[in-house]
Amino acid sequence: MYGAESAKFYHAQHTARGKDYRAEAETVVEQIQARLPGAASVLDVACGTGGHLPAFAELIGHTEGIDLSEPMLDIARTDLPHVPLHVGDMRSFDLGRTFDAVTCLFASIGYVSSRAELHETVRRLALHTNPSGVVVVEPWWFPETFIDRWVSSDVIEWEDTTVARATHTVREGNTSRMEVHYLQASPAGGVRYFTEVHRAMLFSREEYVEAFEEAGLRAEYVPEVQSRRGLFIGTRR
Structure with missing residues (x-):
């Protein structure tokens, strides 16, 4: 998790390195709408400073975000005063409501510390998704694609x-x-x-699919998007 110091220039630093939040959000929305035409609400889990949220609000409609880092959310609140933002841990959060789509991007899922926590996190994402809703997760690198040192x-x-x-x-x-x-x-x-x-x-592709299936999601993997890490798309059965 990024601390108070790095949170101040997190967005600027990643944008300067070539991260295109708008293009990434458009890719995610395209995947959501292909599976759920008319999707009108989205929750972005581990939203950080909210880089993807403006595009989600424009392209989908009702948008909310949740993150564990207060310093990151403080910045997001300043930039996005009309977007509901919540403090919460992706492994255990419960907002008491559901959305057409739930996303977890920028490889934030990698911050869990075990397969059990991966399964619980994906289950939480699924629990916050409406029937026939869509879960989108950007993984961290797989063991075979990670470059050591x-x-x-x-x-x-x-x-x-x-x-x-x-x-x-x-x-x-x-x-x-x-x-x-x-x-x-x-x-x-x-x-x-x-x-x-x-x-x-460094979870394997099979471990992600297993977590999705156990959470009641039909899992697909879309390769080569989002910094070439790909996206896992889960549709609620």
């Missing part, structure tokens, strides 16, 4: 701040461990350094 770096300008970011990602058993280092410089704050560690599970 991956290094990336970038420098962005955000408002009056310059941020240099460098990452190193390694495989540790059935998880990936990404160490992120930030160097932040601004006129008021000077130069600051901080670091974060993100761990994500």
Whole structure:
């Protein structure tokens, strides 16, 4: 989960690296509408700063978001004052209502820590979906597609701040461990350094399908979209 410091420039940093939230949202909506024409409501789970929500609201209609990180939601609330946003854990949340579609994007599903938690999370997504509704999950890399010892770096300008970011990602058993280092410089704050560690599970394609099927969802996998990680689409039986 991203902390208070990185949340401030999370959206700007990923956009600068080429992440196109609008195009990704359009791809997801296309998949939803192909299976449920007329879908009119969507819940985005692990919505972060809400990068996909404006397009969802425009293309689908009623849109809500939920995330575990208060700092991320604080930013989303400022940018999207009319979108209902909730604090909650994707493994255990219960909003007491359902939607035509439920999404969990940007590989957020990888933050669960076991197969049991994967199953419980997908079950939660399904429980918040209307009959014949659609669940869309963007996975983290599969074990065979993950690149061990991956290094990336970038420098962005955000408002009056310059941020240099460098990452190193390694495989540790059935998880990936990404160490992120930030160097932040601004006129008021000077130069600051901080670091974060993100761990994500390397589930197989079969493990995702198993979780979907157990949750009562008919599972499909659409390859090569969303940064080439693909999408799992589940339709409620």
